[in-house]
Amino acid sequence: MLTRKIDQEFAFVQTAMNLRARRQEIIAANIANADTPNYKARDLDFAAALRAAMGGAGGPVRLARTAPGHLEGARGELAGGAVKYRAAVQPSIDGNTVDLNVERAHFAENAVHYQFLLERAGSQIRSLSKALESR
């Protein structure tokens, strides 16, 4: 009973941190592939992914099935196309759409968000342990 309450307490921070970590990976991949021909820069639609993962408004993203033979899309945190291609501002002639400045800015921004979530998780842990101590 108590453990489930604690689980619920941390559900949001945990999900958000997971998605932030995913986004960090995606942006790191963009930066790594800045010189790869035909590589298309990707990014995570964080708001949509978080909504889908929390099962809140909008719910998990599913494929539209218009005929009985259609397969249901794969389930998972990132299923449903939360990872999208970035609109290219200045695509290069080799088909690469990575703009290193944009990627670095997003990388730094995402790192700050991740750190914020870390602080949030830390303070939640502290207040919980305080509550547990004061018997």
Add this chain to the structure above:
Amino acid sequence: MFSVFQIAGSALTAQSMRLNAVASNLANADSAHTSAGEGYKAKQVVFQATPVARSTPWAPGVRMTRVIEDDAAPRLVYDPRHPLADDKGYVAYPNVDPVEEMVNMISASRSYQTNAEVMANAKDLMQRTVALMQN
């Protein structure tokens, strides 16, 4: 988050291979050969995006797939007293363009730096995440 290390690591490897190719080209820029013989040709590396982990297909790393040789004609220099000169007095030098190589070198070292920063940043975030357990 751990795959950030693999992604950035693969980029560091790929960029250092590119730097190696540049070094090889510049080192051989003046290796003369007879105009009929096969001399050194400028080499370029080809990058390709490649998944680093089965669980993260949306965040590929980068690897060098092959080395291509520049097919441009060798640079002919008129120097009749050179031991390798042909009967018209021409000596062939590799088709290495030093300006192009320098640009390539700067681009590769910038990419290397950026990926090293990505790695340092990911390490910092991971350490902070581990430090959550001290709360």
